[in-house]
Amino acid sequence: MKxxxxxxxxxxxxxxxxxxxxxxxxxxxxxxxxVREFTNxxxxxxxxxxxYKAMALKEMEKIADAAMQKWSLNKVVMRHAVGEKGVEEPVxxxxxxxxxxxxxxxxxxxxxxxxxxxxxxxxxxxxxxxTVWVSAHP
Amino acid sequence: MKxxxxxxxxxxxxxxxxxxxxxxxxxxxxxxxxVREFTNxxxxxxxxxxxYKAMALKEMEKIADAAMQKWSLNKVVMRHAVGEKGVEEPVxxxxxxxxxxxxxxxxxxxxxxxxxxxxxxxxxxxxxxxTVWVSAHP
Amino acid sequence: xxxxxxxxxxDIVGSSEINFSNELKPVNVAELKKQLIKSYPEFSxxxxxxxxxxxxxxxxxxxxxxxxxxxIIPPVSGG
Amino acid sequence: xxxxxxxxxxDIVGSSEINFSNELKPVNVAELKKQLIKSYPEFSxxxxxxxxxxxxxxxxxxxxxxxxxxxIIPPVSGG
Numbered sequence: 001m002k003x004x005x006x007x008x009x010x011x012x013x014x015x016x017x018x019x020x021x022x023x024x025x026x027x028x029x030x031x032x033x034x035v036r037e038f039t040n041x042x043x044x045x046x047x048x049x050x051x052y053k054a055m056a057l058k059e060m061e062k063i064a065d066a067a068m069q070k071w072s073l074n075k076v077v078m079r080h081a082v083g084e085k086g087v088e089e090p091v092x093x094x095x096x097x098x099x100x101x102x103x104x105x106x107x108x109x110x111x112x113x114x115x116x117x118x119x120x121x122x123x124x125x126x127x128x129x130x131t132v133w134v135s136a137h138p
Numbered sequence: 139m140k141x142x143x144x145x146x147x148x149x150x151x152x153x154x155x156x157x158x159x160x161x162x163x164x165x166x167x168x169x170x171x172x173v174r175e176f177t178n179x180x181x182x183x184x185x186x187x188x189x190y191k192a193m194a195l196k197e198m199e200k201i202a203d204a205a206m207q208k209w210s211l212n213k214v215v216m217r218h219a220v221g222e223k224g225v226e227e228p229v230x231x232x233x234x235x236x237x238x239x240x241x242x243x244x245x246x247x248x249x250x251x252x253x254x255x256x257x258x259x260x261x262x263x264x265x266x267x268x269t270v271w272v273s274a275h276p
Numbered sequence: 277x278x279x280x281x282x283x284x285x286x287d288i289v290g291s292s293e294i295n296f297s298n299e300l301k302p303v304n305v306a307e308l309k310k311q312l313i314k315s316y317p318e319f320s321x322x323x324x325x326x327x328x329x330x331x332x333x334x335x336x337x338x339x340x341x342x343x344x345x346x347x348i349i350p351p352v353s354g355g
Numbered sequence: 356x357x358x359x360x361x362x363x364x365x366d367i368v369g370s371s372e373i374n375f376s377n378e379l380k381p382v383n384v385a386e387l388k389k390q391l392i393k394s395y396p397e398f399s400x401x402x403x404x405x406x407x408x409x410x411x412x413x414x415x416x417x418x419x420x421x422x423x424x425x426x427i428i429p430p431v432s433g434g
Contacts (some may be wrong), residue, residue: 010230023175023225029246030168033355036289037161038239038243049354052282052347055331056354058160079333082352087161092355099174120328120347121354122283131286133352136144163419173408187433190361190426193410194433218433230434250434258426259433260362271363272432276402 002068005060007053011081011090020097022074029097029104031112033087037087045126049082049091052120055082059119067096067110071103076097078111080121091123139207142215143198145191147226149219158235160212167242168215169250175225183264184214187220187229191260194218205234205248209241212259216249218259229261277301277340280314280347285325288318304346305329306336312348323351356380356419358391359426364404367397374413376421378422385415391427 013032020028028108064076074097082093095112098104115136124136142157151170158166202214212235214255219229232249236242261272277296284344287293299315302308305327311318326349327334340346356375360371365371378394381387384406392398405428412428419425 013155017151017170017228021226025172026174027225028170028172030170031239031243032155032166032168033239034159034163034166036164050282051354052280052328052331052349053346055328058331088163090155090157095265101171101250105169105243109243116352116355118333118352119354120282120349121351122350123353124283125176126322133350136284136322136353137350188361189433190359190407190428193407193426194422195412196370232422250418254431254434256412256430257433258361258431260429261432262362262404271366274401274428 003061003064004075004079004091005057005064006079006123007051007056008079008081009083011079011095013090016077016093016095019077020075020095021094024098024099025074025097025104026099027104028095029108030093031108032090033092033112034090036086039125042127043114044087045085046084046093048084048124048126049080050122051080051082060115063114063118066114070110071096071098071107073098073103073107074122075117076107076111078115080115080119081099082121089127092133097105140213141202142217143195143202144217145189146217146219147216147221149231151228151231154215154231155231156217158213158233160235162237163212163235163242164237165242166233166235166240167239168200169246170230171230171250172226172228175222177263180265183266184222184224185229186207186222186262186264188243188260189217189218189220193258198201201249201252201256204252205245207235207267208248209236209245210238211245212240214245214249214276216253218253218257220259277342278344280345282325282347283350285316285319285348285350287332288316301342302340304336305334305338308340308346309336325350356421356424357376359424361426362429363401364395364398364427364429367395380421381400381419383419384413384417387419387425388415
């Protein structure tokens with residue numbers, strides 16, 4: 001199995017290497033997105049993620065397939081969390097393995113950039129006195 | 139502690155996120171280099187790494203410091219293994235965490251590229267019928 | 277016509293799913309958007325408003341027959 | 356003068372450390388390299404040959420007094 005595409009409640013960062021490791025891979029690149037304590041100097045209490053799951057999985061599949069067409073990759077992981085996440089908790093993990101490091105670095109960057117552009121997942125920032133749907137308004 | 143710089147016998151890929159995680163980091167990028175089964179179509183039995191340890195640690199410190207000057211990073215990990223490593227085993231892990239993903243991606247790439255150029259570590263490829271010091275000869 | 281709402285659009289309409297069978301009979305995606313913006317003027321203030329038909333992004337000229345799974349996709353913000 | 360050898364240079368000289376006190380009295384790094392290449396012609400076939408003095412890369416014109424920790428650095432290949 002070359003692709004792992006999942007929407008989960010909790011991300012286990014420890015298992016991603018076992019998923020990406022491969023006898024033909026000299027390089028593995030992984031990106032983890034986590035909750036930051038401050039956004040524009042305002043203290044974040046938590047982020048809450050919701051998704052249109054059936055569509056999100058389809059869009060993530062498309063991104064993984066596009067990456068595998070564009071670069072010579074052995075394995076790809078894309079996993080996003082939903083629900084409420086506190087500071088320092090991982091919310092997304094993407095990664096790729098390849099023979100040489102150029103491909104896995106470029107693919108990993110593509111995976112997270114494209115996920116943020118097209119996958120139907122929405123993030124609400126919870127501050128002490130308000131909540132904001134990120135990117136909703138100009 | 140912002141930097142973890144080590145030469146070790148075995149790399150534990152599972153613990154790197156705990157080392158890089160930080161309340162101010164929205165992004166963590168990690169690269170793992172592992173042993174590939176084939177080099178130029180020849181089957182590799184194992185790689186053997188040796189180092190001039192005192193100097194290697196100093197050079198790795200310099201690279202981490204240069205990355206922290208060049209990008210706004212919260213934490214940096216650079217860890218290289220020595221001894222004999224079989225196919226799929228990790229031999230190097232480098233990573234960085236930062237508020238936004240540009241910095242950690244660029245820094246992670248810089249860490250591994252520069253490590254390969256300057257850190258006194260030598261790799262011998264063991265094939266079935268010969269051994270080769272990598273990059274030694276033109 | 278059944279429509280799913282997510283993120284800020286769910287907050288605006290006050291529900292994650294509404295059956296508009298008596299009110300909306302749009303012939304295509306563009307008309308659906310127009311009718312929804314008329315019902316929920318707040319939609320026009322969003323950065324973008326996409327429509328998914330059967331869980332795929334749909335172009336404005338895609339025809340609708342009312343039996344599709346329709347979802348309103350406000351600006352995504354995963355990652 | 357004590358010299359450490361690593362990687363392929365260790366294989367060429369057959370030892371990881373040699374005391375050249377009776378043979379080598381180079382005044383600087385460039386002269387040390389020249390004397391070593393004379394003793395071990397195989398060194399001249401390498402992609403590069405660097406010298407570390409007190410565990411730092413040393414320029415060719417760095418003077419030597421014989422009490423430093425000297426290491427011969429063939430092409431590195433970590434990662």
